[in-house]
Amino acid sequence: MQIPVRSTPVQRCVSLSTFAQSALRRYATLFAPTPDVAARLESLAATLAEATDALTTRQAAYHAAVLALIAPRVEVKLIDLHADTVVRSVKRIAEEAGAAGAVFPAGIQPIVKPVGATEVAALRTLEGRIASATAWRDREAQRARIEAVRADYDRALLNRRDALAASSDARALRDDAKESFLDTYAAVAGAVRELFPRDRQRQDVFFDEVTAPRSEADDDEPDAPAA
Template sequence: MKTPVVKCETLASYAQTILNKFPQNPALTAVAQKLGAAATALAAAQAAYVAAVRDIVTTRAEVKWNDHTSDDGVRKVQRDAESADGHKGGRIASAILPNGITPIVKPVGSTQCQAMRDLEGRLEAMTASWPGASAAYQHIASLRSEYEAALAARQAAVQKASNLRAARDLAKEDFLDVYAEATARVKAEFPRNRRMQELFFDKVWDTDAAEQSAEEEAEEPTGEGSGQGG
């Protein structure tokens, strides 16, 4: 299972080439076709997984951007409240941001979204006493909604990659089973003939250390705390 997918493909290609040199032997041609199908399925599963992992990067960027814009939105509300008060630490600012902005902008992800929801509640309560509260509420609610959507999209992308990785692993298991079947078939066709048996199969590992580490199984990020807070 640790064999890189790209190496599995080359192993299959090599074995198929030699197996097909014996068109008069239906057992060998049959296993060649089966090996080719398994290799094609594995390559497709790997490609889908790699594409899904790549998509996670975009969703992570969207989360980071929404964290940035949400932090700026909270800071704007603070400035507007202080402007309405005419000074820092006034009645309006103290009511909507009793602990300042740090408890809101420092967290990331769902924790910040919840803090923004709490801010929305305080802003809604201030609409009767501060004319700017309604606009501030709408602004924060919009930013929070976009942030939550970005978080949901990231989680969906992570789950998709996880599912496709499982599918890829199953495809690799199937490939390995077929490769083992091909090995057994060759041994059965050429019993006690090591020279002929070795003719059909390439080395799983060669002396190139770089090839041995060719498979870079991207670990999809799952934590919310992978970025810095605002």
């Protein structure tokens, strides 16, 4: 009799549970045990089903949270590219006005090379330099462009942060549900051993092998949340 462990894929846990529930209930109808044994088998099947339902619910929520993270991640990547494009455009206009030396004293690399919060901070500093370039007649229009893209970038980072937190929370809840499932499965296995002491063949008939062919045991673990 094998017992699933923390590393056992969720989908395999569900398969093992389905096997055990089916065996527990079918045994009661096929072998017609005493009423107390039949009631105990049904109780064990119901307990396992409840733990499995909780696990599958949490797993589905985790999948949904990981999928919901994709769009915010895409947004950050695109906004980063857009911000770099706007910075380059503003620099060309500043060069034409003879203001590039004051507005971009170190060029654009310190602004466009970073990604994320570092670039947002650089954009904010750039806004200040543009505002200070009083001799540049077009400075307010260009400052507004930088301000707008910086606000979009900041918003995208916040949305991605929130989505990451949501996926992390969903995974923690899934992991808790899996721990409860593993405890329940082990308890059911122990109860079966008590019902059929010293009868290893009868004990084993209620439980499938934990290790399965790769095609069956492939984990349905979603991609780990990434920035």
